[in-house]
Amino acid sequence: MTDKLIQIFADELMLDPTDLNDDTNPDNTEEWDSLAAMRLVAAIEGAFDVRLSTAEIMKMRSIGIVRTVLAEKGVTL
Amino acid sequence: MELADLKRKWRALQKGGAGATPDVSIGVASSFTIDPLTPYLGAFLLSHGYARPAIGLADYNQIVQSCLSPGVAFGGVDPDVIILAWRLEDIAPSHTPAAMHEASELILSAVDALQRSFSGTIILCTPPRPALPSTRLVRFSHPEVEVALWHEASSRLIETFSGRDRMYFVDLEELRAALGPGAQDERKQFLYRQPYTEDYYTELAQLLARIIRARKFEAKKCLVLDCDNTLWGGVIGEDGVGGIQLGEDFPGSAFRRFQQQIKSLADSGVFIALNSKNNPEDVWEVFDSHDSMVLKREDISAAQINWRPKSENLKEIAATLNIGVNSLVFVDDNPFEISEVSTHLPDVQCLRVPEELSELPRVLRENAHLFDRLVITEDDLQRVARMQGEMKRQSLSQQLTAEEFLAQLGLKVYIYEPIPSDLARVTQLINKTNQFNTRTNRFSREEIDAFLATPGNRLFCMSVADKFGDYGLVGVAMLSREGDAYEFVNLLMSCRVLGRGVETTLIAHSAAVATQDGASKLRGVYSPTPKNAMVTDLYERHGFARATASPEGETVWEMALPSDLSPPPFVQLLTDHPA
Numbered sequence: 278m279t280d281k282l283i284q285i286f287a288d289e290l291m292l293d294p295t296d297l298n299d300d301t302n303p304d305n306t307e308e309w310d311s312l313a314a315m316r317l318v319a320a321i322e323g324a325f326d327v328r329l330s331t332a333e334i335m336k337m338r339s340i341g342i343v344r345t346v347l348a349e350k351g352v353t354l
Numbered sequence: 355m356e357l358a359d360l361k362r363k364w365r366a367l368q369k370g371g372a373g374a375t376p377d378v379s380i381g382v383a384s385s386f387t388i389d390p391l392t393p394y395l396g397a398f399l400l401s402h403g404y405a406r407p408a409i410g411l412a413d414y415n416q417i418v419q420s421c422l423s424p425g426v427a428f429g430g431v432d433p434d435v436i437i438l439a440w441r442l443e444d445i446a447p448s449h450t451p452a453a454m455h456e457a458s459e460l461i462l463s464a465v466d467a468l469q470r471s472f473s474g475t476i477i478l479c480t481p482p483r484p485a486l487p488s489t490r491l492v493r494f495s496h497p498e499v500e501v502a503l504w505h506e507a508s509s510r511l512i513e514t515f516s517g518r519d520r521m522y523f524v525d526l527e528e529l530r531a532a533l534g535p536g537a538q539d540e541r542k543q544f545l546y547r548q549p550y551t552e553d554y555y556t557e558l559a560q561l562l563a564r565i566i567r568a569r570k571f572e573a574k575k576c577l578v579l580d581c582d583n584t585l586w587g588g589v590i591g592e593d594g595v596g597g598i599q600l601g602e603d604f605p606g607s608a609f610r611r612f613q614q615q616i617k618s619l620a621d622s623g624v625f626i627a628l629n630s631k632n633n634p635e636d637v638w639e640v641f642d643s644h645d646s647m648v649l650k651r652e653d654i655s656a657a658q659i660n661w662r663p664k665s666e667n668l669k670e671i672a673a674t675l676n677i678g679v680n681s682l683v684f685v686d687d688n689p690f691e692i693s694e695v696s697t698h699l700p701d702v703q704c705l706r707v708p709e710e711l712s713e714l715p716r717v718l719r720e721n722a723h724l725f726d727r728l729v730i731t732e733d734d735l736q737r738v739a740r741m742q743g744e745m746k747r748q749s750l751s752q753q754l755t756a757e758e759f760l761a762q763l764g765l766k767v768y769i770y771e772p773i774p775s776d777l778a779r780v781t782q783l784i785n786k787t788n789q790f791n792t793r794t795n796r797f798s799r800e801e802i803d804a805f806l807a808t809p810g811n812r813l814f815c816m817s818v819a820d821k822f823g824d825y826g827l828v829g830v831a832m833l834s835r836e837g838d839a840y841e842f843v844n845l846l847m848s849c850r851v852l853g854r855g856v857e858t859t860l861i862a863h864s865a866a867v868a869t870q871d872g873a874s875k876l877r878g879v880y881s882p883t884p885k886n887a888m889v890t891d892l893y894e895r896h897g898f899a900r901a902t903a904s905p906e907g908e909t910v911w912e913m914a915l916p917s918d919l920s921p922p923p924f925v926q927l928l929t930d931h932p933a
Contacts, residue, residue, distance in 0.1 A: 288361075288362060288365065291365050291368060312389045312546075315390060315545075315546050315548060316390065318541075319390075319551075329541075331541050331545060334545060335545070
């Protein structure tokens, strides 16, 4: 499944979208370091026109959680 | 290509890993986390035509070490360009004035060492003003000590390094101020110790990429404009001066803004020319009598207003300005005209007026880098004024014989030894003159300094003025002494003063000085290149005898001193500095 969110992660982490799913997280993905996290925040905010709080940013420790956070903010994916 | 696509392309290139040799290599050393810059810088370099840029980052806060060992600092990248960025508050974490002062002095000497050892380009970012804790009570009686230190550090930096060869500046404070609150992101500062927004890195990357690009690409010299629906809305031949759209209200305001952009290019030394299918009287009437015209007749250096194909007109414009057609940028609203030009003159860069007129000012903003020159000399700034003089000069030359014409010009030729502020122009002339150049010996700024420091060597600058204007510094003669002979190491001149006997003046004066210094011979060498045929017989014409010739076509010429060579009667020779 290559949805918009997965594509963003694939771009920013420089990985193949087929290697990514909602369980992808910083612990099982070497590329997801703090610099990547910073780029991801910028890319997600840009793509979905939202602004994330520091609490939300700190909570986003898997693609699935990011999806939930965005859904809570009323973003339809 | 959009920025997002370019970033994707850049990332794909990174993923491809090591392979082909990069076509440009950039090393970045910074006192703060600058990693977010990389994809933007990579993307802009790709958009400027680099195929395989490489960017290496030095470890966090390793500026001094990077300056001292640039070969190893950038993670395997052997840089052509080194970018240095720091903030005063990072390099001295204790924030005491003494520590900040000492740290900034340390960086200064490290950069100085780098500039002496490194043969590539250095882009030095001047530091942003340090952020002060906002809760501290403000003292109005005198500036905060950190701010005072920042002023001192910035001005020391600029004093020390401005004008050095291959060294360019980006002002981080100006960038931050331009973006205002959009420059910083408190969340990132707290979460990642990285204060700036993506917008900030985008702008910074764009500036850096422009500098990197300008090292390699020759700047465009002339912006050629269509008139109807390009400089104003509507068709002058049908709508009349009162009917065209230009002024305070849209869409006239978009054209006015566009003209303001053009005017500012003209003020920095870009030629502005017109290429329009119209009656000339109609177009000039707009220039002379429309209240909202920002551009005036005197801003236009060349004009072709007629019904001929636009590509023909462009060739004519290039010839008038004595530049190549590849130095032209052409703007038109009509896709037919653009394709006619692109077909016949593929070297002319064409820009099209967008259908959505609010986007018109963006066209020039996004292409301003085409005109980038790394060093803007005094000469560049006077170029436009000089061309207007040239137009008048040409109209006078049509009425007189050549001798009468020259006598009327009131030519003044200044020949003098350079003062430091002349040397940027001297370097430029030595390195870009192709046609009137006897040996085409290129010298870097350092090599010129070394030449001047060598006893027995002489370097003369030549500036020319006439009653229509000032041509600026247009000629250079470099002489070295060998026994009883002086030899021209270089003898070159800009083509814009051809045919006025000024070269005779330069050679005659060199001969006179050599005689004064006790030399008994003046020697000249002609080394042929594909472009300098016009000086094949220069020495012969001035009474030199051929001494030797090599199979490569190089010829050596000698003249016994003292000689009776003298400046032409219509030239006034002055040996003081023209300033």
